[in-house]
Amino acid sequence: MPSLSTAFAENGAATLPLLTLGAAAGEPLFWRGGQSVTRGRFAAGVLQLAEQLPDKAYAINLCDDRLAFCTALAAAALRGIVTLLPPSSGAAGLAALRLAYPDSIVLSDTPGSEYCVPQTAPETEILVLPEILADRAIAIVFTSGSTGQSQPHLKTWRALYQAGALIGQRLLAEFGRTQIVATVPLQHMYGLETTALLPLAAGHATFCGRPVFPDDVRAALASVPAPRILVTAPVHIRALLNAGTRLPPLAGIVSATAPLPPELAAQAEQAYATEVREIYGCTEAGSIASRRTVAGPRWRLLDAMHLDHEGGQTRVIGAHLPAPVPLHDLLEVDGDGFHLLGRASDLLKVGGRRASLADLTRTLLSIPGVIDGIVFQPESNDGNDILQRPAALVVAPDLSESAIMTALAQLIDPVFLPRPLRKLDALPRNAVGKLPRAVLERLLAET
Amino acid sequence: MTQEELDLAHLLINALNLEGKDPATIDPVAPLFGDYGTGWGLDSIDALEIALAIQQRYGIELRADDELSRNAFSSLQELARFVAQPRAQQAS
Numbered sequence: 001m002p003s004l005s006t007a008f009a010e011n012g013a014a015t016l017p018l019l020t021l022g023a024a025a026g027e028p029l030f031w032r033g034g035q036s037v038t039r040g041r042f043a044a045g046v047l048q049l050a051e052q053l054p055d056k057a058y059a060i061n062l063c064d065d066r067l068a069f070c071t072a073l074a075a076a077a078l079r080g081i082v083t084l085l086p087p088s089s090g091a092a093g094l095a096a097l098r099l100a101y102p103d104s105i106v107l108s109d110t111p112g113s114e115y116c117v118p119q120t121a122p123e124t125e126i127l128v129l130p131e132i133l134a135d136r137a138i139a140i141v142f143t144s145g146s147t148g149q150s151q152p153h154l155k156t157w158r159a160l161y162q163a164g165a166l167i168g169q170r171l172l173a174e175f176g177r178t179q180i181v182a183t184v185p186l187q188h189m190y191g192l193e194t195t196a197l198l199p200l201a202a203g204h205a206t207f208c209g210r211p212v213f214p215d216d217v218r219a220a221l222a223s224v225p226a227p228r229i230l231v232t233a234p235v236h237i238r239a240l241l242n243a244g245t246r247l248p249p250l251a252g253i254v255s256a257t258a259p260l261p262p263e264l265a266a267q268a269e270q271a272y273a274t275e276v277r278e279i280y281g282c283t284e285a286g287s288i289a290s291r292r293t294v295a296g297p298r299w300r301l302l303d304a305m306h307l308d309h310e311g312g313q314t315r316v317i318g319a320h321l322p323a324p325v326p327l328h329d330l331l332e333v334d335g336d337g338f339h340l341l342g343r344a345s346d347l348l349k350v351g352g353r354r355a356s357l358a359d360l361t362r363t364l365l366s367i368p369g370v371i372d373g374i375v376f377q378p379e380s381n382d383g384n385d386i387l388q389r390p391a392a393l394v395v396a397p398d399l400s401e402s403a404i405m406t407a408l409a410q411l412i413d414p415v416f417l418p419r420p421l422r423k424l425d426a427l428p429r430n431a432v433g434k435l436p437r438a439v440l441e442r443l444l445a446e447t
Numbered sequence: 448m449t450q451e452e453l454d455l456a457h458l459l460i461n462a463l464n465l466e467g468k469d470p471a472t473i474d475p476v477a478p479l480f481g482d483y484g485t486g487w488g489l490d491s492i493d494a495l496e497i498a499l500a501i502q503q504r505y506g507i508e509l510r511a512d513d514e515l516s517r518n519a520f521s522s523l524q525e526l527a528r529f530v531a532q533p534r535a536q537q538a539s
Contacts, residue, residue, distance in 0.1 A: 212491065213498045213516075215508040235492060239499050243508075351492050389464070401467045409483030414490045417483070419464040 015131035016161045018074055019043055019200050025127050029199050030067040031179060031224045032119075032208040037067060040125025047129070048122060049075035053115075058104035058140075060084045060097060061187070066208045068109035068117040069186045070196050073139070076107075077132055077157065083139040085187040087150055087353060087413070096150075119208070134158040135322075141189055143283045143354055153284050154322075162320035163286040164197025166302045170290050171277055172204060172229065175251045179224035181207040182231035183217060188352050189283050190256045194231045204229075212236065214243035227251035233352070234260045237268050237276075250274040255293075256281065257352035258388065259340075265293035280340075283354075285316050285325040289337065300337040307333050314338075328354075348377055348390055350415040357390065360416055364392060367407045369399040372427050375418055376440055391444050392418035395426055420444070448475050451527040459523075462500040463493050475524040494520065505530050 019029075025040030049071055053059070059076045061083045063069035076083045084104065086097050098104060106114040132138065138157045142150035172178050180198060184191040198204040211220040217240060221228050230247070231254045240247070241264070250272050255265075256279040265276045280299050281287040289299035301307070305318045314331055315324040330341040348355045360375040373394040394404055401423055409417060428439050448456070448470075456470040465487075478486035480494070489497075497520075498509040507530060509516045519529030 209512070211511065212495055213509050213511055214502075216510050216512060219510070219512070235495060239495050242499055243502050351490070405467070405488070406483055409488055414483065414488060415492065417488065420466050422467070 013134055016134045016157055018046070018077060018129045018132050018157075020203070021127050021129060024203070025125050027177065027203075028179075028205045030070075030121075030206060030208050032067065034223045036205070037121045038125060040127060041121040041123065042067070042071065043129045044124050044126045045071050045118070045121040046074040046078065047126060049117065050078040053079055053081060054105060056081055056103055056105045058082050058084050058101045060086060060094070060101075060104055060106045062086070062094075062106060062108040062110075062113070063117055063186070064210060065109045065119045066182075066186060066195050066206050066210075067121065068119045068208075070200065071121070072107040072117045073196060074129075074200070077138045078130060080136070082137055085139060085141045085192065087142045087187065093150075093413075132157045134161070139192075141187075141192070141283055155286075156320075156322060158320050159286065159318075159322070160193075160197055161201045162304070162318075163193045164199075164201030166304065166320075167193055167279065167287050167290075168198055168202030168204065170302055171252065171254060171279075172198070172202070175227040175229070178204050178227045178229045178251060179207065180204055180229045180231055181211065181217065181220045181224060183210060183212050183236045184231060184233055184257065184352070185210060188257075189281060189286050190279065190352060191231075193281075193286055194254065194279075214240050214245040218245050218247055221248045221250070229254060233257040234264065235351075238264060241267050241271060247272055252277060254279060256287075258349060260293050262293055269294060282325070282327065285318065285321060285327075288316050288327075291337075297339055298334060298337050299340065306336075307331075307338065348388065348416065350389055353413060353415055355413070355416050360390060360412060360418075363411050364394065364404075364408060366411070367396075367399075367404060369396050370404065371395045371397070374427065374435055374440065376435075376437070378444060379441055389419045390416060392421040393427060393440060393443055394421060394423050396423060397425075399423075448473065448523075449527065451531055452523050455523060455527050455530065458500050458504060459487075459497060462496050463489070473523065475527070476522045478522060479520055479526070497526075501526075501530060 021039055021043055026038050028036030029039045029042045030037040053075060059081045061072050063072055073083050086093055107117050109117050109119050135156050135158055137154040139155040140152045142152055180195055182195045186192055195206045199206050207220050207224055211217045228250050229252050230250055234255055252274055253276045260278050268276050275292055277290055277292050279287045280289045288305055289301045291299045305316060308315055314327045317324045328347055331338045332341055346357050348357050357375055364373045364375055375390050375392045378391050396404055401421055405421055427435055429435055452475045453470055456473050460468050480489050501507055519526050
């Protein structure tokens with residue numbers, strides 16, 4: 001496999017491999033239906049697509065299939081086309097993206113789309129692919145502004161490549177080449193790093209599909225050889241445990257997108273006789289730190305990452321990152337690691353997407369007929385706070401709850417739609433106009 | 448709405464924290480996913496919750512790679528049909 005130990009020695013290099021081939025060309029890179037696609041066959045597909053892509057500045061990559069996605073990403077990179085990864089596949093978000101990036105083409109693996117990327121690779125193998133300029137932006141990922149204006153973040157090949165190498169080094173080095181099965185999408189940094197970059201930059205192979213239901217996860221894992229790694233999120237781990245799903249032997253479980261409750265991690269470790277490790281990261285910096293959840297709350301920074309403070313804010317610095325990245329969480333540095341003290345109270349995370357509660361409240365108040373209202377995050381929904389959907393209290397005498405939800409659904413990403421949304425005659429504002437949290441919680445429980 | 452559809456509507460409303468929704472006003476053929484205006488406006492996280500709730504209530508495993516399961520997610524009516532269907536022992 002590509003040498004992991006030398007990955008960082010290449011940090012100053014002007015170019016980096018798109019994919020290490022040579023003697024490794026015959027090794028599997030993707031798995032589908034029990035069959036593998038080798039690195040060499042994947043490379044042949046990349047070259048083929050690179051020759052066919054039209055001349056555009058940007059390619060919006062909507063592929064769900066991991067082989068099709070990586071083929072499109074790599075072919076675009078070879079051609080100098082910047083890949084855009086939209087935060088949601090909703091029609092409104094896509095239309096906005098096309099408006100902002102008119103010189104773009106949509107690459108998808110759905111037949112009938114603007115440009116359909118095949119979910120197959122040629123039978124022939126090639127042994128060499130050109131290298132990629134390390135500091136050229138090859139992708140743009142977006143943080144989903146809750147009010148629709150997404151913030152773009154440029155990713156150089158160096159940043160992406162090293163992210164794959166770093167995660168591989170930290171979490172998978174002891175297992176050799178692993179087979180990764182992931183329940184998370186590719187258009188999100190965590191899914192991109194674990195299922196596109198661990199394969200391209202660190203020698204691992206990945207299952208093409210995205211199983212979500214417990215029995216699909218079991219079947220996907222059973223279809224690939226050991227050592228198997230399950231890359232997932234707390235909601236999916238909870239679903240597997242609740243469903244009592246039995247899985248083939250696992251080398252490890254990796255979780256991210258939301259904090260994993262330690263009890264859940266302990267249950268999963270016991271049920272699947274493996275270690276559960278979490279990745280901490282953000283869209284701007286990618287993966288930053290990891291921990292084995294049951295070993296305690298301390299996060300250990302990935303190699304080559306460190307933290308500093310400026311103007312009361314913690315920033316993460318990585319040799320592969322073009323600039324320091326300010327973090328949204330409050331944390332306390334502890335040697336080569338840190339403890340999370342909490343999240344900026346305005347920040348909401350659902351399904352790996354971020355929004356500001358203040359923005360969501362502003363959007364709610366912008367709906368004609370809404371007189372007063374607040375979007376907030378209840379302390380805990382029936383004892384588990386994995387999902388963290390927001391709730392809302394609204395004063396709108398002339399609108400029904402469903403009319404407000406319909407209006408809101410046009411304005412915000414559906415994962416942020418309040419559950420529940422309750423109508424009241426008035427909000428219990430105190431003397432200074434504030435809404436005490438305890439009162440909000442009580443009202444939500446009562447109505 | 449049939450009794451089975453009504454039972455299922457209650458199951459979904461509880462599992463997905465949708466108390467604002469009145470089961471009596473639900474159109475059984477409205478789409479479960481996507482557009483909030485014409486349907487339930489559910490998302491992929493809900494799909495997982497629904498699959499779990501159905502497994503726990505009816506002992507049936509939903510699978511995304513199975514045509515019948517996929518079709519079941521199109522509406523409350525289809526979901527009720529899927530759940531009511533006699534089936535062979537689930538392969539494991």
